[in-house]
Amino acid sequence: MKIWPSLRRWARRLAALAALAAPAHGEDVLYLYIWNSYLSEDTVRRFESQCRCRVNQDYYSDNEEMLAKLDAGATGYDLLVPTGYAVETLLRKNALRPLDRTKLPKLANLKSDFREPWYDPGLRYTVPYATTVTLLGYNATRLAQLGLPTDSWALIFEPRHLEKLKGRVTVLNSQRELMAAAMKYLGHSVQETDPARWDEAKRLILRAKPYWATFSNSTYIKDLALGNIWVAHGYSSDMYRAQQDALEAGRPFAIDFRTPKEGAVLAVDSFVLHQGGRRPDLAHRFIDFMLDGANAADVSNLIGAGNPNAAAMPHIRPEIAGHRGIFPPPEELRRLEMLRDFDPKTRRLLSRMWTEIKVR
Amino acid sequence: MKRGAPGLWAAALSVYAFLYVPLAIVVLFSFNDSMLSAEWVGFTTRWYATLFADQQMLDAAANSLFIALSAASLSTVLGTMAGLAMARRRSAWLGGLPLLVLGPVAMPELLLGVSLLLFFRQVLDLTLGLLSILIAHVTFSIGFVAVVVRSSLAMLDESIFEAARDLGASSWQTFRHVTLPLIRPAVLAGFLMSFTLSIDDFVITFFVAGVGVTTLPLQIYSLIKVAVTPEINAVSTLLMALTLTLIALAAKLAPDALKGRL
């Protein structure tokens, strides 16, 4: 009977650990709920020594995961980094705390293009930190050989191009993103809800679908770098990753990416204060610290994200700061649109259509 | 005992191969001198160096191992009890036990995760942490243990128990010296299944994990959009080596328990 003493030992350790797991009151800890690799270790360490506090990061890899978790009642986070449409959702649920702008003197560093987002005009709740464009990434070597254009959504929607790419194309596994691409190609807004135009987009997608390899939200990074896939619909930061991976591994081809001329989706991720946070004081200090150009450059240098901070630009590696896919020039920026949440009824109808697209 | 037919062993070995070929790739690429796990470039141990400098990843791995061992032990005990109870003659409320036990197996993990989080936060007002993860893992593992134990009891021969009773054994003695050794393979199988279910769970853990508590799958999934580097191959390789060592150690330290003489 050696089982009981050992079970008791486990139980004791468990109780101890459960106690440890509860956030310790009194200690100065800032809890972040954030995307992985949005902050460099070095930056975090510098902030920790400056504020004499500890920074704890928990990660999510999807806005929807984060929202679902908060919806079900998770609390304890001081700062979140949601994307625009998710900010609106959180705002409408009264889940965010207004910012005290007197504590954020470095707000002036932000580019003027990012000061009046539709979800938070005048930045009363949000401080933009990173931007991404949903665009086309491609195997530049292959596409040059095939003589295909890389500056238009036609590449993933037109059978005359797709015939040369059969089984070598992936598109995002996201109803909103794929519909947005189709709408842009058809010359409509990404917020379009007119049933006739939805139908038009659906037909466009179904016509192209037999040529696509799969719907993919993450594996396309590896597939592009491996050479399995030649064209992918996805996020600029992912395409940058694939480009660097292929370069580092010495692949016999180059990966590149650009925004289609018809326009595309822009995503802006911002720091926001969650209502459930215990340390708004530390959170404000952290945001202002991150507004400093050298620190704000982190996210661009680490993952190839675009940057809304003007002071960050000199600190960003030139091959990133100079890439049109990551920092769209003004005429391209004007053609970008941010996604905005639909109401529940429209969401259900879109989901029904999406299911049909997936099953057909 | 006679050895099985050579054909049987050939079949068994090819199934082992099926299990181990992807694994060989995982281990091999943990020593590969390339970010991109595509082809062999050269031998390196730098991914292990990266891993040992990555405190967050190591903490997550330690949490995962601890939770998996605790959850597997707890669900093995509860699941074995449920399996034994299910094998008994029908009684009014035991009729519901199979449904209760199979329910968490049948329920899609997303729903299980969301429902547990709602329940923990809005009904119990429990602070999320290791405990909430442990409870969730036990909930979905019990069924696996119970089903195996139940099916193995269906095989037992009544005369064994009669013999034990004829020799004057109490029902507890019969259980400990007769039933338990007989169902030992099922209990071991249940433990191993619970262990792998727990150590690899992402969806449910994502929802019930608390602030500042992370497990290895959570840590790895957060990298999916950033860089799935061979560091993850390295931590996987390490975890397997550790699991093997732990079980070998357990076999050495507590040979009685493992041989069924609990």
Next chain:
Amino acid sequence: MIEPRHRQRAAASRGSPNGWLLGAPPAVFLLVFFLAPALLMVGASFQEPGEFGGLAPLLQDGRLNLSLESYRFFFGDRIYAEIFLRSFIVAAATTLICLMLAYPLALAIAQSAKRRRDLLVLLVILPFASNFLIRIYAWIVLLGPAGLLYTPGAVIAGMVYVHLPFMVLPLYANLEKHDPALLEAAQDLGAGRWTRFRRITLPLSLPGVWAGSALVFIPVLGMFAVPELLGGTRDMLIGNLIKEQFLDNRDWPLGASLSILLTVGVLLLAGLSAWSARPRRSVP
């Protein structure tokens, strides 16, 4: 050795102490941590989706906000039934292939020398102590160059790989207890290897086959990661549909009602098969 059902039941009951007390701890645990949370979700399936995800408030303007809308949405449309059917076919195929692969392996382990069995069982489970995502990426590396990636075949291969131990272990737990004397006696009576398997080993192993099949078939139905990562443009299963409702779509009531329909369907099926497979065997 082979007994009518009622005597086996009696045997099992005498082999364990304190009768129904054994069932109480797991039952209480599951009542609290499974049934109570599950009932919350049953309630949610009758609620309305919140304006911005989650659930709409239950009481609005003094009126109770409950409806059958989610269920009506599901039953009013053939496409969802089609996805359910397709998922059941994938689950059945996965279970069958798992069974065919697991049986020889479990049998070989059960017939090996006693001191080696634990090690062989451990070897089955060891690959699963590594990480799911990294194993799937290994499959992408394996299948990609062969042109097999993003096909229904890749989904089944992935499903089989992920669930194989849950077939091997229950089968092994059963086969390990077969009495070799029985096979030897049959051999002495002139029964060939195949006859011995078909008339003795296989019928005796049926409880293990059922247990393993349940533990493979049921989880496969809710799985979404494998079709998402290895499947092509048409491989949408129930798991994916449910995931989309909870995440992309933030339509909890529809997600909850789909999940509940699936759970109830599976439990009914399990009950039905347990009933139809209740032992009616006698010595042939």
